[in-house]
Amino acid sequence: MKEIILIKNGELVLKGLNRNTFEDILIKNMKKALKGIGEFQFTKSQSTIMVEPLDDDIDLDDAVDVLKKVFGIAALSRAVVAEKNFDDIKKKTLEYLNERLDEVSTFKVNAKRSDKKFEMKSPEICREMGACILSAHHHLKVDVHNPELTVTVEVRDRFAFIHGDSIKGAGGMPVSTSGRGAILISGGIDSPVAAYMMAKRGIELVAVHFASPPFTTELAEQKVMDLLRKVAAYSGPITTYVVHFTELQEAIRDKCPEVYFTIIMRRYMMKIAEKLAVHQKCSALITGESVGQVASQTIYALGCTDQATALPVFRPCIGMDKDEIIKISREIDTFETSILPYEDCCTVFTPKHPKTRPQIEDILKAEEALDSEALIERAVNSARKTVIHLSLIHISEPTRH
Secondary structure (H helix, E strand, O other), rough: OOOEEEEOOOOHOOHHHHHHHHHHHHHHHHHHHHHHOOEEEEEEEOOEEEEEOOOOOHHHHHHHHOOOOOOOOOOEEEEEEEOOHHHHHHHHHHHHOOEEEEEEOEEEEEEEEOOOOOOOOHHHHHHHHHHHHHEEHHOOOOOOOOOOEEEEEEEOEEEEEEEEOOOEEEOOOOOOOOOOEEOOOOOOOOHHHHHHHHHHHHOOEEEEEOOOOOOOHHHHHHHHHHHHHHHHHHHHOOEEEEEHHHHHHHHHHOOHHHHHHHHHHHHHHHHHHHHHHHHHHOOOEEOOOOOOOOHOOOOOHHHHHHHOOOOOEEEEOOOOOHHHHHHHHHHHHOOOHHHHOOOHHHHHHOOOOOOOOOOHHHHHHHHHOOHHHHHHHHHOOOOOOHHHHEOOOOEEEEEEO
16 A cells, blocks of 8 residues: 655745745755655645655554654644545445554544535545444444544545545744844753744744853763754754853953952853854854843843844743743653753852843943953863764864854
8 A cells, every 4th residue: 555644834834925935944854854865755735745755665653653743734644545436435435444453443424525526425434434443443433522533534636645634743944034043052952942942933043152161061961962962853964153251251351340250251242243153154142141131131141141242032931931841842852851961051150149120231341341352262272173963963163164
């Protein structure tokens, strides 16, 4: 039997005249994701994309596991292809879903007849197919409200497709349809979740990580790479910059009031990230901040931080509590890596009593003690560029700007 995967587009169907562009990008993203599994043919048909393996040796289980993480897919189904005559549809249904029908006790039939020239209407298909299944599986009962299995028959232009229950997709928008943004990633719980959430809305990710050797170790940096690799399973490849931040942190510690250390450090992270983001043609910065979670994330501190950059700052976790963020981190398999006990630069030189209601005038005055332009330039020039794929990390030399 010939088997394919049916992709349901979700909110892409609402895109009007731009719909083809969004679907083409989704297909491109699916091709990239499936590259290591084999060759596939993609066919657009109304609100569905048909994914057909071109090699009999391709494992469709592996393909489904990959496609479940591709943003822009609302649902997907493994389906068998049948000729557009009801005898073949009945035969293929009983053969293809035989094991599943043996496992359940209730079912219903759902019919979608996009080819209105087909001799049977949808209610008739449901009725006749239901009778066929009941005659072959005497233990089954029909439950139209809460069935254990929904048998779907889709009659389209050239063929009919039969499948069981659909598999929930990642949803959202295809990555790169909403532009590009730079995520400031620390290695904690929040920033990988923020990266995932913005990729889900179609933003292509660039990552900026700040390392502070010798206060932070190579293990801490590897932890961040592992986190980004997990995010890349959803977002696709992530261009990442690792910035040496030690000199700037020591300058802030030595020359600025301790109560402002964290907020000034965050502002310089924004300034450095902005330069790298612009170089990568990003239109926004992204952080994992949640209002009120720590001293640097009060509404007053966030206001001071925002004034350090001309780019908009997206904070998808801003209104979430920690339990909500942890729930998503578990779903995307980043939580256990995030809680590994390695220091990151945000925990270096932490003030005992940070200012929770900083005023921008006081912050700017404190920053006058720093040779800002030179410190920022050296930090940017120290950045080491890394491209992270699903399972590979390609490292290049430090990048000069």
